Amino acid sequence: MDIAKAAQGLKGPGADALQAASMLGLIEGGADALSALRELVADAEAGKHTDAIVPADAVLQAPIPTPRKNVFCVGRNYAEHIAEGDRAQKQNVGVTEHPVFFTKPPTSIVPPDGDVLIFPQVSTSIDYEVELAVVIGKPGRNISKADAMDHVFGYTILNDITARDIQRRHGGQYFKGKGLDGSCPLGPWIETADAIADPHALSIGLKVNGEQRQEGKTADMIFDIPTLIAALSEGLTLQPGDIIATGTPSGVGYAMDPPKFLKDGDTVVCEVSGIGTLSNSVRAV
Structure with missing residues:
Protein backbone atom coordinates (compact mmCIF):
# COMPACT_ATOMS: atom_id res chain seq x y z
CA MET A 1 0.00 0.00 0.00
CA ILE A 53 -5.63 -0.54 -1.42
CA VAL A 54 -4.01 -3.24 0.71
CA PRO A 55 -2.94 -6.20 -1.48
CA ALA A 56 -4.46 -9.55 -0.55
CA ASP A 57 -0.98 -10.99 0.03
CA ALA A 58 0.22 -8.12 2.23
CA VAL A 59 2.35 -9.10 5.23
CA LEU A 60 1.79 -7.15 8.45
CA GLN A 61 4.74 -5.44 10.08
CA ALA A 62 4.76 -4.49 13.73
CA PRO A 63 2.64 -1.32 14.01
CA ILE A 64 5.75 0.62 15.05
CA PRO A 65 8.66 -1.55 13.85
CA THR A 66 11.38 0.69 15.29
CA PRO A 67 10.21 2.85 18.20
CA ARG A 68 12.32 5.95 18.80
CA LYS A 69 12.71 4.93 22.44
CA ASN A 70 12.63 1.72 24.42
CA VAL A 71 9.17 0.27 25.00
CA PHE A 72 7.96 1.23 28.47
CA CYS A 73 6.56 -1.69 30.49
CA VAL A 74 4.75 -2.05 33.79
CA GLY A 75 5.39 -4.91 36.18
CA ARG A 76 3.15 -6.32 38.89
CA ASN A 77 -0.06 -4.58 37.80
CA TYR A 78 -2.57 -7.44 38.31
CA ALA A 79 -3.18 -8.73 41.83
CA GLU A 80 -3.51 -12.42 40.89
CA HIS A 81 -0.27 -12.26 38.89
CA ILE A 82 1.48 -10.73 41.90
CA ALA A 83 0.10 -13.50 44.11
CA GLU A 84 1.20 -16.31 41.80
CA GLY A 85 4.67 -14.81 41.49
CA ASP A 86 5.05 -14.44 45.24
CA ARG A 87 3.98 -18.07 45.73
CA ALA A 88 6.39 -19.35 43.09
CA GLN A 89 9.31 -17.38 44.52
CA LYS A 90 8.33 -17.95 48.17
CA GLN A 91 8.24 -14.25 48.94
CA ASN A 92 5.67 -11.68 49.97
CA VAL A 93 6.25 -8.47 48.06
CA GLY A 94 2.57 -7.80 47.47
CA VAL A 95 1.20 -4.69 45.80
CA THR A 96 3.67 -1.82 45.46
CA GLU A 97 2.74 1.73 46.38
CA HIS A 98 3.79 3.05 42.98
CA PRO A 99 3.93 1.48 39.49
CA VAL A 100 7.01 -0.61 38.67
CA PHE A 101 8.51 0.44 35.33
CA PHE A 102 11.11 -1.20 33.09
CA THR A 103 11.87 -1.13 29.36
CA LYS A 104 12.44 -3.36 26.35
CA PRO A 105 14.77 -2.17 23.54
CA PRO A 106 13.62 -1.59 19.94
CA THR A 107 15.68 -4.63 18.85
CA SER A 108 13.22 -6.83 20.76
CA ILE A 109 10.24 -5.96 18.49
CA VAL A 110 8.66 -8.87 16.58
CA PRO A 111 5.89 -8.45 13.95
CA PRO A 112 2.63 -10.42 13.83
CA ASP A 113 3.33 -14.00 12.70
CA GLY A 114 7.03 -13.36 13.27
CA ASP A 115 9.35 -15.53 15.32
CA VAL A 116 9.92 -15.22 19.03
CA LEU A 117 13.62 -15.99 19.31
CA ILE A 118 14.97 -18.21 22.06
CA PHE A 119 18.65 -18.80 22.71
CA PRO A 120 19.09 -22.19 24.45
CA GLN A 121 22.71 -21.43 25.31
CA VAL A 122 21.57 -18.24 27.07
CA SER A 123 18.24 -19.17 28.67
CA THR A 124 16.16 -22.30 29.23
CA SER A 125 13.27 -20.53 31.01
CA ILE A 126 11.46 -18.45 28.37
CA ASP A 127 8.05 -17.21 29.52
CA TYR A 128 5.16 -15.20 28.03
CA GLU A 129 2.98 -12.30 29.23
CA VAL A 130 0.04 -10.94 27.22
CA GLU A 131 -0.48 -7.20 27.73
CA LEU A 132 -2.61 -4.32 26.54
CA ALA A 133 -0.25 -1.67 25.15
CA VAL A 134 -1.01 2.05 25.01
CA VAL A 135 0.39 4.18 22.17
CA ILE A 136 1.01 7.82 23.01
CA GLY A 137 -0.25 10.37 20.48
CA LYS A 138 0.38 13.78 22.04
CA PRO A 139 3.65 14.75 23.72
CA GLY A 140 3.74 15.78 27.33
CA ARG A 141 5.63 15.91 30.61
CA ASN A 142 4.13 15.96 34.10
CA ILE A 143 0.79 14.93 32.63
CA SER A 144 -2.09 14.94 35.10
CA LYS A 145 -4.36 11.93 35.48
CA ALA A 146 -7.26 14.13 34.42
CA ASP A 147 -5.55 14.92 31.09
CA ALA A 148 -3.81 11.57 30.52
CA MET A 149 -6.31 9.99 28.14
CA ASP A 150 -6.04 13.01 25.83
CA HIS A 151 -2.46 11.89 25.16
CA VAL A 152 -3.45 8.41 23.95
CA PHE A 153 -3.42 7.71 20.20
CA GLY A 154 -4.56 4.12 20.45
CA TYR A 155 -4.02 0.57 21.67
CA THR A 156 -2.32 -2.61 20.52
CA ILE A 157 -1.24 -6.00 21.92
CA LEU A 158 2.20 -6.81 23.31
CA ASN A 159 3.70 -10.11 24.47
CA ASP A 160 6.35 -9.47 27.12
CA ILE A 161 8.58 -12.49 26.48
CA THR A 162 10.85 -13.02 29.48
CA ALA A 163 13.92 -15.11 30.21
CA ARG A 164 13.14 -15.90 33.85
CA ASP A 165 16.50 -17.47 34.65
CA ILE A 166 18.35 -14.41 33.33
CA GLN A 167 16.01 -12.15 35.30
CA ARG A 168 16.82 -14.04 38.52
CA ARG A 169 20.54 -14.24 37.69
CA HIS A 170 20.76 -10.45 37.58
CA GLY A 171 19.26 -9.85 40.99
CA GLY A 172 15.65 -9.82 39.90
CA GLN A 173 16.05 -6.64 37.85
CA TYR A 174 13.89 -6.71 34.74
CA PHE A 175 15.80 -5.28 31.78
CA LYS A 176 18.27 -8.01 30.78
CA GLY A 177 15.80 -10.89 31.14
CA LYS A 178 13.15 -9.02 29.17
CA GLY A 179 15.33 -7.29 26.59
CA LEU A 180 16.63 -10.13 24.41
CA ASP A 181 16.27 -9.91 20.63
CA GLY A 182 12.88 -11.16 19.49
CA SER A 183 11.28 -10.81 22.92
CA CYS A 184 8.57 -8.23 22.17
CA PRO A 185 5.86 -9.34 19.72
CA LEU A 186 3.70 -6.32 18.90
CA GLY A 187 0.50 -5.99 16.89
CA PRO A 188 -1.45 -6.92 14.94
CA TRP A 189 -2.28 -3.22 14.47
CA ILE A 190 -3.22 -0.12 16.46
CA GLU A 191 -6.86 0.51 17.25
CA THR A 192 -7.33 4.26 17.59
CA ALA A 193 -8.52 5.57 20.93
CA ASP A 194 -11.96 6.48 19.60
CA ALA A 195 -12.54 2.84 18.60
CA ILE A 196 -12.11 1.55 22.18
CA ALA A 197 -14.94 2.90 24.33
CA ASP A 198 -13.28 1.82 27.59
CA PRO A 199 -9.77 0.32 27.64
CA HIS A 200 -10.44 -0.82 31.21
CA ALA A 201 -13.32 -3.08 30.10
CA LEU A 202 -11.49 -5.51 27.80
CA SER A 203 -10.90 -9.23 28.08
CA ILE A 204 -7.28 -10.33 27.74
CA GLY A 205 -5.84 -13.80 27.29
CA LEU A 206 -3.10 -16.02 25.88
CA LYS A 207 -2.88 -19.55 24.48
CA VAL A 208 0.14 -21.78 23.89
CA ASN A 209 -0.45 -24.45 21.24
CA GLY A 210 -4.19 -23.96 21.73
CA GLU A 211 -4.05 -24.34 25.53
CA GLN A 212 -5.50 -21.40 27.45
CA ARG A 213 -2.80 -20.18 29.83
CA GLN A 214 -3.86 -16.62 30.70
CA GLU A 215 -7.32 -15.13 30.98
CA GLY A 216 -8.29 -11.87 32.62
CA LYS A 217 -9.80 -8.42 32.32
CA THR A 218 -8.13 -5.04 32.03
CA ALA A 219 -10.55 -3.86 34.74
CA ASP A 220 -8.31 -5.78 37.15
CA MET A 221 -5.33 -3.46 36.67
CA ILE A 222 -4.09 -2.12 39.98
CA PHE A 223 -2.84 1.10 38.39
CA ASP A 224 -5.13 2.25 35.59
CA ILE A 225 -3.94 3.91 32.38
CA PRO A 226 -4.27 7.53 33.56
CA THR A 227 -2.27 6.65 36.69
CA LEU A 228 0.46 4.97 34.62
CA ILE A 229 0.76 7.89 32.20
CA ALA A 230 0.83 10.43 35.02
CA ALA A 231 3.47 8.51 36.98
CA LEU A 232 5.67 7.74 33.97
CA SER A 233 5.58 11.32 32.68
CA GLU A 234 6.78 12.84 35.95
CA GLY A 235 9.90 14.70 34.82
CA LEU A 236 10.02 12.53 31.66
CA THR A 237 8.67 13.64 28.30
CA LEU A 238 6.42 11.16 26.53
CA GLN A 239 6.49 11.49 22.74
CA PRO A 240 4.14 10.47 19.91
CA GLY A 241 4.67 6.80 19.20
CA ASP A 242 5.89 5.89 22.67
CA ILE A 243 4.51 2.53 23.78
CA ILE A 244 3.44 1.62 27.32
CA ALA A 245 2.66 -2.04 28.12
CA THR A 246 0.26 -2.13 31.05
CA GLY A 247 1.00 -5.44 32.79
CA THR A 248 -0.20 -9.04 32.58
CA PRO A 249 -2.83 -11.18 34.32
CA SER A 250 -2.09 -14.48 36.07
CA GLY A 251 -1.23 -17.72 34.27
CA VAL A 252 2.43 -17.21 33.41
CA GLY A 253 4.54 -20.30 32.85
CA TYR A 254 7.07 -19.97 35.65
CA ALA A 255 4.34 -19.86 38.31
CA MET A 256 2.82 -23.21 37.26
CA ASP A 257 3.59 -26.46 39.07
CA PRO A 258 5.61 -27.71 37.34
CA PRO A 259 6.64 -24.61 35.34
CA LYS A 260 5.69 -24.54 31.65
CA PHE A 261 8.21 -22.59 29.61
CA LEU A 262 8.15 -21.93 25.87
CA LYS A 263 10.06 -24.25 23.56
CA ASP A 264 11.10 -24.37 19.93
CA GLY A 265 8.10 -24.79 17.63
CA ASP A 266 5.44 -23.51 20.05
CA THR A 267 2.69 -21.20 18.82
CA VAL A 268 1.66 -18.37 21.12
CA VAL A 269 -1.57 -16.45 20.51
CA CYS A 270 -2.43 -13.30 22.48
CA GLU A 271 -5.91 -11.82 22.36
CA VAL A 272 -7.42 -8.58 23.60
CA SER A 273 -11.08 -7.88 22.88
CA GLY A 274 -11.66 -4.87 20.68
CA ILE A 275 -8.22 -5.22 19.12
CA GLY A 276 -7.79 -8.78 17.84
CA THR A 277 -5.16 -11.50 18.06
CA LEU A 278 -1.37 -11.53 17.90
CA SER A 279 0.09 -14.87 16.87
CA ASN A 280 3.79 -15.83 16.90
CA SER A 281 5.92 -18.94 16.62
CA VAL A 282 8.87 -19.77 18.85
CA ARG A 283 12.17 -20.48 17.13
CA ALA A 284 15.44 -21.55 18.73
CA VAL A 285 18.58 -19.96 17.26
Missing part, protein backbone atom coordinates in the same frame (compact mmCIF):
# COMPACT_ATOMS: atom_id res chain seq x y z
CA ASP A 2 1.63 3.23 -1.14
CA ILE A 3 0.15 5.76 1.28
CA ALA A 4 2.62 8.49 0.33
CA LYS A 5 1.77 8.25 -3.37
CA ALA A 6 -1.95 8.13 -2.76
CA ALA A 7 -1.77 11.03 -0.31
CA GLN A 8 -0.42 13.30 -3.07
CA GLY A 9 -4.00 13.66 -4.22
CA LEU A 10 -5.14 15.00 -0.88
CA LYS A 11 -5.12 18.56 0.37
CA GLY A 12 -5.07 20.04 3.84
CA PRO A 13 -2.78 20.04 6.88
CA GLY A 14 -3.03 16.28 7.39
CA ALA A 15 -1.83 15.34 3.91
CA ASP A 16 1.78 16.36 4.56
CA ALA A 17 2.06 13.96 7.49
CA LEU A 18 0.98 11.06 5.28
CA GLN A 19 3.84 11.79 2.87
CA ALA A 20 6.16 10.23 5.44
CA ALA A 21 4.31 6.94 4.89
CA SER A 22 5.06 5.69 8.40
CA MET A 23 2.99 5.03 11.49
CA LEU A 24 5.13 7.47 13.47
CA GLY A 25 4.46 10.13 10.84
CA LEU A 26 0.74 9.48 11.10
CA ILE A 27 0.76 9.64 14.91
CA GLU A 28 2.83 12.82 14.94
CA GLY A 29 0.42 14.36 12.44
CA GLY A 30 -2.35 14.24 15.03
CA ALA A 31 -6.05 14.52 14.29
CA ASP A 32 -5.50 16.17 10.89
CA ALA A 33 -3.34 13.29 9.63
CA LEU A 34 -5.78 10.68 10.94
CA SER A 35 -8.66 12.49 9.25
CA ALA A 36 -6.71 12.60 5.99
CA LEU A 37 -5.98 8.88 6.20
CA ARG A 38 -9.65 8.12 6.77
CA GLU A 39 -10.48 10.19 3.71
CA LEU A 40 -7.92 8.19 1.77
CA VAL A 41 -9.46 4.89 2.89
CA ALA A 42 -12.97 6.08 2.01
CA ASP A 43 -11.79 7.09 -1.47
CA ALA A 44 -10.05 3.73 -1.92
CA GLU A 45 -13.26 1.91 -1.00
CA ALA A 46 -15.07 4.04 -3.59
CA GLY A 47 -12.59 3.01 -6.27
CA LYS A 48 -10.28 6.02 -6.09
CA HIS A 49 -6.64 6.12 -4.97
CA THR A 50 -5.98 2.47 -5.84
CA ASP A 51 -2.43 2.87 -4.48
CA ALA A 52 -3.99 2.87 -1.02
Whole structure:
Protein backbone atom coordinates (compact mmCIF):
# COMPACT_ATOMS: atom_id res chain seq x y z
CA MET A 1 0.00 0.00 0.00
CA ASP A 2 1.63 3.23 -1.14
CA ILE A 3 0.15 5.76 1.28
CA ALA A 4 2.62 8.49 0.33
CA LYS A 5 1.77 8.25 -3.37
CA ALA A 6 -1.95 8.13 -2.76
CA ALA A 7 -1.77 11.03 -0.31
CA GLN A 8 -0.42 13.30 -3.07
CA GLY A 9 -4.00 13.66 -4.22
CA LEU A 10 -5.14 15.00 -0.88
CA LYS A 11 -5.12 18.56 0.37
CA GLY A 12 -5.07 20.04 3.84
CA PRO A 13 -2.78 20.04 6.88
CA GLY A 14 -3.03 16.28 7.39
CA ALA A 15 -1.83 15.34 3.91
CA ASP A 16 1.78 16.36 4.56
CA ALA A 17 2.06 13.96 7.49
CA LEU A 18 0.98 11.06 5.28
CA GLN A 19 3.84 11.79 2.87
CA ALA A 20 6.16 10.23 5.44
CA ALA A 21 4.31 6.94 4.89
CA SER A 22 5.06 5.69 8.40
CA MET A 23 2.99 5.03 11.49
CA LEU A 24 5.13 7.47 13.47
CA GLY A 25 4.46 10.13 10.84
CA LEU A 26 0.74 9.48 11.10
CA ILE A 27 0.76 9.64 14.91
CA GLU A 28 2.83 12.82 14.94
CA GLY A 29 0.42 14.36 12.44
CA GLY A 30 -2.35 14.24 15.03
CA ALA A 31 -6.05 14.52 14.29
CA ASP A 32 -5.50 16.17 10.89
CA ALA A 33 -3.34 13.29 9.63
CA LEU A 34 -5.78 10.68 10.94
CA SER A 35 -8.66 12.49 9.25
CA ALA A 36 -6.71 12.60 5.99
CA LEU A 37 -5.98 8.88 6.20
CA ARG A 38 -9.65 8.12 6.77
CA GLU A 39 -10.48 10.19 3.71
CA LEU A 40 -7.92 8.19 1.77
CA VAL A 41 -9.46 4.89 2.89
CA ALA A 42 -12.97 6.08 2.01
CA ASP A 43 -11.79 7.09 -1.47
CA ALA A 44 -10.05 3.73 -1.92
CA GLU A 45 -13.26 1.91 -1.00
CA ALA A 46 -15.07 4.04 -3.59
CA GLY A 47 -12.59 3.01 -6.27
CA LYS A 48 -10.28 6.02 -6.09
CA HIS A 49 -6.64 6.12 -4.97
CA THR A 50 -5.98 2.47 -5.84
CA ASP A 51 -2.43 2.87 -4.48
CA ALA A 52 -3.99 2.87 -1.02
CA ILE A 53 -5.63 -0.54 -1.42
CA VAL A 54 -4.01 -3.24 0.71
CA PRO A 55 -2.94 -6.20 -1.48
CA ALA A 56 -4.46 -9.55 -0.55
CA ASP A 57 -0.98 -10.99 0.03
CA ALA A 58 0.22 -8.12 2.23
CA VAL A 59 2.35 -9.10 5.23
CA LEU A 60 1.79 -7.15 8.45
CA GLN A 61 4.74 -5.44 10.08
CA ALA A 62 4.76 -4.49 13.73
CA PRO A 63 2.64 -1.32 14.01
CA ILE A 64 5.75 0.62 15.05
CA PRO A 65 8.66 -1.55 13.85
CA THR A 66 11.38 0.69 15.29
CA PRO A 67 10.21 2.85 18.20
CA ARG A 68 12.32 5.95 18.80
CA LYS A 69 12.71 4.93 22.44
CA ASN A 70 12.63 1.72 24.42
CA VAL A 71 9.17 0.27 25.00
CA PHE A 72 7.96 1.23 28.47
CA CYS A 73 6.56 -1.69 30.49
CA VAL A 74 4.75 -2.05 33.79
CA GLY A 75 5.39 -4.91 36.18
CA ARG A 76 3.15 -6.32 38.89
CA ASN A 77 -0.06 -4.58 37.80
CA TYR A 78 -2.57 -7.44 38.31
CA ALA A 79 -3.18 -8.73 41.83
CA GLU A 80 -3.51 -12.42 40.89
CA HIS A 81 -0.27 -12.26 38.89
CA ILE A 82 1.48 -10.73 41.90
CA ALA A 83 0.10 -13.50 44.11
CA GLU A 84 1.20 -16.31 41.80
CA GLY A 85 4.67 -14.81 41.49
CA ASP A 86 5.05 -14.44 45.24
CA ARG A 87 3.98 -18.07 45.73
CA ALA A 88 6.39 -19.35 43.09
CA GLN A 89 9.31 -17.38 44.52
CA LYS A 90 8.33 -17.95 48.17
CA GLN A 91 8.24 -14.25 48.94
CA ASN A 92 5.67 -11.68 49.97
CA VAL A 93 6.25 -8.47 48.06
CA GLY A 94 2.57 -7.80 47.47
CA VAL A 95 1.20 -4.69 45.80
CA THR A 96 3.67 -1.82 45.46
CA GLU A 97 2.74 1.73 46.38
CA HIS A 98 3.79 3.05 42.98
CA PRO A 99 3.93 1.48 39.49
CA VAL A 100 7.01 -0.61 38.67
CA PHE A 101 8.51 0.44 35.33
CA PHE A 102 11.11 -1.20 33.09
CA THR A 103 11.87 -1.13 29.36
CA LYS A 104 12.44 -3.36 26.35
CA PRO A 105 14.77 -2.17 23.54
CA PRO A 106 13.62 -1.59 19.94
CA THR A 107 15.68 -4.63 18.85
CA SER A 108 13.22 -6.83 20.76
CA ILE A 109 10.24 -5.96 18.49
CA VAL A 110 8.66 -8.87 16.58
CA PRO A 111 5.89 -8.45 13.95
CA PRO A 112 2.63 -10.42 13.83
CA ASP A 113 3.33 -14.00 12.70
CA GLY A 114 7.03 -13.36 13.27
CA ASP A 115 9.35 -15.53 15.32
CA VAL A 116 9.92 -15.22 19.03
CA LEU A 117 13.62 -15.99 19.31
CA ILE A 118 14.97 -18.21 22.06
CA PHE A 119 18.65 -18.80 22.71
CA PRO A 120 19.09 -22.19 24.45
CA GLN A 121 22.71 -21.43 25.31
CA VAL A 122 21.57 -18.24 27.07
CA SER A 123 18.24 -19.17 28.67
CA THR A 124 16.16 -22.30 29.23
CA SER A 125 13.27 -20.53 31.01
CA ILE A 126 11.46 -18.45 28.37
CA ASP A 127 8.05 -17.21 29.52
CA TYR A 128 5.16 -15.20 28.03
CA GLU A 129 2.98 -12.30 29.23
CA VAL A 130 0.04 -10.94 27.22
CA GLU A 131 -0.48 -7.20 27.73
CA LEU A 132 -2.61 -4.32 26.54
CA ALA A 133 -0.25 -1.67 25.15
CA VAL A 134 -1.01 2.05 25.01
CA VAL A 135 0.39 4.18 22.17
CA ILE A 136 1.01 7.82 23.01
CA GLY A 137 -0.25 10.37 20.48
CA LYS A 138 0.38 13.78 22.04
CA PRO A 139 3.65 14.75 23.72
CA GLY A 140 3.74 15.78 27.33
CA ARG A 141 5.63 15.91 30.61
CA ASN A 142 4.13 15.96 34.10
CA ILE A 143 0.79 14.93 32.63
CA SER A 144 -2.09 14.94 35.10
CA LYS A 145 -4.36 11.93 35.48
CA ALA A 146 -7.26 14.13 34.42
CA ASP A 147 -5.55 14.92 31.09
CA ALA A 148 -3.81 11.57 30.52
CA MET A 149 -6.31 9.99 28.14
CA ASP A 150 -6.04 13.01 25.83
CA HIS A 151 -2.46 11.89 25.16
CA VAL A 152 -3.45 8.41 23.95
CA PHE A 153 -3.42 7.71 20.20
CA GLY A 154 -4.56 4.12 20.45
CA TYR A 155 -4.02 0.57 21.67
CA THR A 156 -2.32 -2.61 20.52
CA ILE A 157 -1.24 -6.00 21.92
CA LEU A 158 2.20 -6.81 23.31
CA ASN A 159 3.70 -10.11 24.47
CA ASP A 160 6.35 -9.47 27.12
CA ILE A 161 8.58 -12.49 26.48
CA THR A 162 10.85 -13.02 29.48
CA ALA A 163 13.92 -15.11 30.21
CA ARG A 164 13.14 -15.90 33.85
CA ASP A 165 16.50 -17.47 34.65
CA ILE A 166 18.35 -14.41 33.33
CA GLN A 167 16.01 -12.15 35.30
CA ARG A 168 16.82 -14.04 38.52
CA ARG A 169 20.54 -14.24 37.69
CA HIS A 170 20.76 -10.45 37.58
CA GLY A 171 19.26 -9.85 40.99
CA GLY A 172 15.65 -9.82 39.90
CA GLN A 173 16.05 -6.64 37.85
CA TYR A 174 13.89 -6.71 34.74
CA PHE A 175 15.80 -5.28 31.78
CA LYS A 176 18.27 -8.01 30.78
CA GLY A 177 15.80 -10.89 31.14
CA LYS A 178 13.15 -9.02 29.17
CA GLY A 179 15.33 -7.29 26.59
CA LEU A 180 16.63 -10.13 24.41
CA ASP A 181 16.27 -9.91 20.63
CA GLY A 182 12.88 -11.16 19.49
CA SER A 183 11.28 -10.81 22.92
CA CYS A 184 8.57 -8.23 22.17
CA PRO A 185 5.86 -9.34 19.72
CA LEU A 186 3.70 -6.32 18.90
CA GLY A 187 0.50 -5.99 16.89
CA PRO A 188 -1.45 -6.92 14.94
CA TRP A 189 -2.28 -3.22 14.47
CA ILE A 190 -3.22 -0.12 16.46
CA GLU A 191 -6.86 0.51 17.25
CA THR A 192 -7.33 4.26 17.59
CA ALA A 193 -8.52 5.57 20.93
CA ASP A 194 -11.96 6.48 19.60
CA ALA A 195 -12.54 2.84 18.60
CA ILE A 196 -12.11 1.55 22.18
CA ALA A 197 -14.94 2.90 24.33
CA ASP A 198 -13.28 1.82 27.59
CA PRO A 199 -9.77 0.32 27.64
CA HIS A 200 -10.44 -0.82 31.21
CA ALA A 201 -13.32 -3.08 30.10
CA LEU A 202 -11.49 -5.51 27.80
CA SER A 203 -10.90 -9.23 28.08
CA ILE A 204 -7.28 -10.33 27.74
CA GLY A 205 -5.84 -13.80 27.29
CA LEU A 206 -3.10 -16.02 25.88
CA LYS A 207 -2.88 -19.55 24.48
CA VAL A 208 0.14 -21.78 23.89
CA ASN A 209 -0.45 -24.45 21.24
CA GLY A 210 -4.19 -23.96 21.73
CA GLU A 211 -4.05 -24.34 25.53
CA GLN A 212 -5.50 -21.40 27.45
CA ARG A 213 -2.80 -20.18 29.83
CA GLN A 214 -3.86 -16.62 30.70
CA GLU A 215 -7.32 -15.13 30.98
CA GLY A 216 -8.29 -11.87 32.62
CA LYS A 217 -9.80 -8.42 32.32
CA THR A 218 -8.13 -5.04 32.03
CA ALA A 219 -10.55 -3.86 34.74
CA ASP A 220 -8.31 -5.78 37.15
CA MET A 221 -5.33 -3.46 36.67
CA ILE A 222 -4.09 -2.12 39.98
CA PHE A 223 -2.84 1.10 38.39
CA ASP A 224 -5.13 2.25 35.59
CA ILE A 225 -3.94 3.91 32.38
CA PRO A 226 -4.27 7.53 33.56
CA THR A 227 -2.27 6.65 36.69
CA LEU A 228 0.46 4.97 34.62
CA ILE A 229 0.76 7.89 32.20
CA ALA A 230 0.83 10.43 35.02
CA ALA A 231 3.47 8.51 36.98
CA LEU A 232 5.67 7.74 33.97
CA SER A 233 5.58 11.32 32.68
CA GLU A 234 6.78 12.84 35.95
CA GLY A 235 9.90 14.70 34.82
CA LEU A 236 10.02 12.53 31.66
CA THR A 237 8.67 13.64 28.30
CA LEU A 238 6.42 11.16 26.53
CA GLN A 239 6.49 11.49 22.74
CA PRO A 240 4.14 10.47 19.91
CA GLY A 241 4.67 6.80 19.20
CA ASP A 242 5.89 5.89 22.67
CA ILE A 243 4.51 2.53 23.78
CA ILE A 244 3.44 1.62 27.32
CA ALA A 245 2.66 -2.04 28.12
CA THR A 246 0.26 -2.13 31.05
CA GLY A 247 1.00 -5.44 32.79
CA THR A 248 -0.20 -9.04 32.58
CA PRO A 249 -2.83 -11.18 34.32
CA SER A 250 -2.09 -14.48 36.07
CA GLY A 251 -1.23 -17.72 34.27
CA VAL A 252 2.43 -17.21 33.41
CA GLY A 253 4.54 -20.30 32.85
CA TYR A 254 7.07 -19.97 35.65
CA ALA A 255 4.34 -19.86 38.31
CA MET A 256 2.82 -23.21 37.26
CA ASP A 257 3.59 -26.46 39.07
CA PRO A 258 5.61 -27.71 37.34
CA PRO A 259 6.64 -24.61 35.34
CA LYS A 260 5.69 -24.54 31.65
CA PHE A 261 8.21 -22.59 29.61
CA LEU A 262 8.15 -21.93 25.87
CA LYS A 263 10.06 -24.25 23.56
CA ASP A 264 11.10 -24.37 19.93
CA GLY A 265 8.10 -24.79 17.63
CA ASP A 266 5.44 -23.51 20.05
CA THR A 267 2.69 -21.20 18.82
CA VAL A 268 1.66 -18.37 21.12
CA VAL A 269 -1.57 -16.45 20.51
CA CYS A 270 -2.43 -13.30 22.48
CA GLU A 271 -5.91 -11.82 22.36
CA VAL A 272 -7.42 -8.58 23.60
CA SER A 273 -11.08 -7.88 22.88
CA GLY A 274 -11.66 -4.87 20.68
CA ILE A 275 -8.22 -5.22 19.12
CA GLY A 276 -7.79 -8.78 17.84
CA THR A 277 -5.16 -11.50 18.06
CA LEU A 278 -1.37 -11.53 17.90
CA SER A 279 0.09 -14.87 16.87
CA ASN A 280 3.79 -15.83 16.90
CA SER A 281 5.92 -18.94 16.62
CA VAL A 282 8.87 -19.77 18.85
CA ARG A 283 12.17 -20.48 17.13
CA ALA A 284 15.44 -21.55 18.73
CA VAL A 285 18.58 -19.96 17.26
